[in-house]
Amino acid sequence: MIMREEELEIAIKVVIVGNGGVGKSSMIQRYCKGIYTRDYKKTIGVDFLERMIDIDGEDVRVMLWDTAGQEEFDAITKAYYRGAQACVLTFSTTDRCSFEAVKDWKKKVENECGEIPTVLVQNKIDLMDQAMVTFEESEALAKSLGVRLFRTSVKEDLNVAGVFRYLATNCHEMIKEQYNTVLPLSTPTISQFSPTFHSKSNGTIILTRPLKKSSKKKNMLKKCGMI
Numbered sequence: 001m002i003m004r005e006e007e008l009e010i011a012i013k014v015v016i017v018g019n020g021g022v023g024k025s026s027m028i029q030r031y032c033k034g035i036y037t038r039d040y041k042k043t044i045g046v047d048f049l050e051r052m053i054d055i056d057g058e059d060v061r062v063m064l065w066d067t068a069g070q071e072e073f074d075a076i077t078k079a080y081y082r083g084a085q086a087c088v089l090t091f092s093t094t095d096r097c098s099f100e101a102v103k104d105w106k107k108k109v110e111n112e113c114g115e116i117p118t119v120l121v122q123n124k125i126d127l128m129d130q131a132m133v134t135f136e137e138s139e140a141l142a143k144s145l146g147v148r149l150f151r152t153s154v155k156e157d158l159n160v161a162g163v164f165r166y167l168a169t170n171c172h173e174m175i176k177e178q179y180n181t182v183l184p185l186s187t188p189t190i191s192q193f194s195p196t197f198h199s200k201s202n203g204t205i206i207l208t209r210p211l212k213k214s215s216k217k218k219n220m221l222k223k224c225g226m227i
């Protein structure tokens with residue numbers, strides 16, 4: 001089945017990993033719902049939220065998978081890494097162990113997904129006076145992992161959107177490239193999100209749905225006085 005480009009909706013699955021309490025759930029809530037709460041509610045297993053964003057005039061669905069930070073949930077959470085196209089490795093400025101665990105989290109995701117676009121997030125930078133990790137150390141870690149570092153405060157809403165925009169833009173470019181070269185040759189597969197996914201050689205997913213008008217199209221229709 002060959003679909004026209006305009007009939008595709010791009011969906012990107014992003015997994016957020018890191019030790020318990022570093023702010024993964026808060027980050028997702030902040031990004032998808034615009035809210036922040038001081039209460040700590042441990043994630044049991046996995047959770048999921050999504051947000052539509054506009055990349056180059058195209059709607060992109062960013063699906064954020066919140067995974068539990070506690071090791072006791074490893075067996076459950078790793079199953080949800082599969083099919084992820086991007087990863088956020090998170091640690092907290094005030095928690096040295098969470099910083100030291102980053103490499104292990106990267107390995108866990110890589111074991112399931114291979115190498116995917118990844119960023120390192122140092123959260124809770126509003127608590128720099130209680131910092132257990134220096135700026136130089138986090139920069140050195142990002143360099144050694146070969147990933148970009150973002151410093152965020154979910155509480156103060158600093159840089160959170162930048163993390164997901166960066167990843168979504170990267171993935172969007174990769175998907176477009178692959179779409180232009182490989183899609184007509186690929187075979188449709190079923191996935192957990194939709195019965196009409198097309199899976200590509202590296203696991204990239206393009207979700208095909210009934211057309212939702214893109215902003216470009218909406219603008220055009222507006223100009224023509226049709227809406």
Ligand SMILES: Nc1nc2c(ncn2[C@@H]2O[C@H](COP(=O)(O)OP(=O)(O)OP(=O)(O)O)[C@@H](O)[C@H]2O)c(=O)[nH]1
Nearest residue numbers: 020021022023024025026038043069124153154155
């Ligand atoms: N000061 C400050 N607190 C934060 C920030 N982000 C999250 N928190 C708080 O840190 C605590 C833990 O946040 P969660 O988002 O539940 O952490 P988590 O990583 O999802 O934890 P698990 O579900 O156990 O894996 C909560 O009390 C949050 O309010 C931040 O940027 N600054």
